Amino acid sequence: MIHTRDSLLAQIKIILQEQFDIEPDAVQLNARLREDLDIDSIDAVNLMIELKSLTAKKIALENFHQVKTVSDLLDAVLLFLHQNKVDE
């Protein structure tokens, strides 16, 4: 399955709604995970586990600490998928 930025955003909206009761409309590209969406560091680990569901393979964003916004998150996941050829 090939992920585009838009398809990934749609899936992340679903995960955030299911896991943290975050309204999909609140998940804008410039929304800050911590301040705007109230995702703490413990939630972030949970989110990482859920992101695995986007691919058949393990996803490990070791630089997740630098992810501040929804847009950063999309970039980090897409970069990981590209580097690890998970899509292919």
Place this chain on the structure above:
Amino acid sequence: MRVKLSPKGIVQETLLTIPFFDVDSMNIVWHGHYCKYLELARCELLDKIGYNYTDMKNSGFMFPIVDMQIKYVQPLVFEQSVRIVARLIEWECRIKIDYKIIDDTTQQVLTKASTVQAAVNASTKQLQFVCPDIFIQRVNQLLAQT
């Protein structure tokens, strides 16, 4: 099911007789003591895996509890013999353990619980989003044997 479940499972059973000093004025175990019972079982489970709290420290990591759930299905009472069954559920990004406290005589399930521990780098105090390789290796070794 999205989370990775142990296919065969790493499970440890710990026996406990409920001590007098844990019961409250209703003659049942005060709810706050349960987390210590979970710790007893968790330590034995980690010993079995070969990555206990001392091993964690020596490998440069800490694993604080970051989440805990306890469902008090039936009360525990003084002198009751119980088994605390601890099962490793997640080990790649964090340690999640499920517990059941079971009456050793009647086999009735008295308590259901779970804990989540996150890996923290001991020197930087920074939360890790992936468990240390040494821990994952130990788990996989044990799973291969079971």
